[in-house]
Amino acid sequence: MENICENLKKIKQELEILNPNVKLMAVSKNFSYLAVKKAYECSQKIFGENRVQEAIEKIELAKADNLDIQWHLIGHLQLNKAKKAVSYFDYIDSVDSIELAEKLDKYAQAQNKIINIMLEINIANDPKKFGFSKNEVSDAAKRIVNFENLKLYGLMCIGPQAQESEIRKAFRDMKSIFEDLKKSICPTLSELSMGMSDDFRIAIQEGSTIIRIGRGIFGERT
Numbered sequence: 001m002e003n004i005c006e007n008l009k010k011i012k013q014e015l016e017i018l019n020p021n022v023k024l025m026a027v028s029k030n031f032s033y034l035a036v037k038k039a040y041e042c043s044q045k046i047f048g049e050n051r052v053q054e055a056i057e058k059i060e061l062a063k064a065d066n067l068d069i070q071w072h073l074i075g076h077l078q079l080n081k082a083k084k085a086v087s088y089f090d091y092i093d094s095v096d097s098i099e100l101a102e103k104l105d106k107y108a109q110a111q112n113k114i115i116n117i118m119l120e121i122n123i124a125n126d127p128k129k130f131g132f133s134k135n136e137v138s139d140a141a142k143r144i145v146n147f148e149n150l151k152l153y154g155l156m157c158i159g160p161q162a163q164e165s166e167i168r169k170a171f172r173d174m175k176s177i178f179e180d181l182k183k184s185i186c187p188t189l190s191e192l193s194m195g196m197s198d199d200f201r202i203a204i205q206e207g208s209t210i211i212r213i214g215r216g217i218f219g220e221r222t
């Protein structure tokens with residue numbers, strides 16, 4: 001197995017220099033529970049998973065081992081898996097439609113839970129990506145802040161695969177939307193989730209508060 005501890009240490013050292021307030025999410029998708037446990041033993045507490053079923057297996061094992069992990073769902077969630085997602089996650093960072101938010105609110109109410117959510121934004125209008133377009137975000141947020149069992153706490157995006165100037169522009173646009181929403185609609189907005197293994201340095205320069213690293217911690221996915 002890849003030297004998870006060593007990788008984590010290096011990233012944390014770099015964060016210390018770039019911006020010590022930025023949080024680190026370890027994206028363990030496609031990696032085993034053993035890899036999660038290794039990272040946890042090196043003080044990693046925030047983990048991201050992109051598929052509900054795969055996540056549940058690890059969450060159950062982590063529960064049995066009494067690991068104090070904050071699990072985030074970061075992948076597209078189908079409406080028919082919303083109920084399951086609500087039972088297992090306190091943080092759903094990939095809310096990409098009003099319909100999904102409605103379902104999550106309904107199930108959260110039934111389960112007597114508050115779910116922390118981020119809206120995912122398709123910041124560069126990539127037809128292959130999920131998320132609200134820039135123009136839709138504000139109206140969506142206006143409706144979603146009224147859902148009693150959801151707490152809108154952040155915005156999330158996946159940066160475009162493009163040259164640096166385009167990536168930077170996308171992150172800068174995110175920051176601007178984030179500040180506008182915070183001012184006008186949702187003062188409790190606190191996290192801007194952007195930056196992955198290849199672009200987290202740019203994301204931090206442009207105002208990310210939480211980066212999501214998979215390969216940089218666990219190695220290449222096969």
Ligand SMILES: *Cc1c(COP(=O)(O)O)cnc(C)c1O
Pocket residue numbers: 027029050074075158196197198212213214215216
């Ligand atoms: C896989 C994934 C990541 C991590 O990507 P790496 O390139 O492995 O760091 C971050 N965010 C989302 C939404 C992902 O699906």
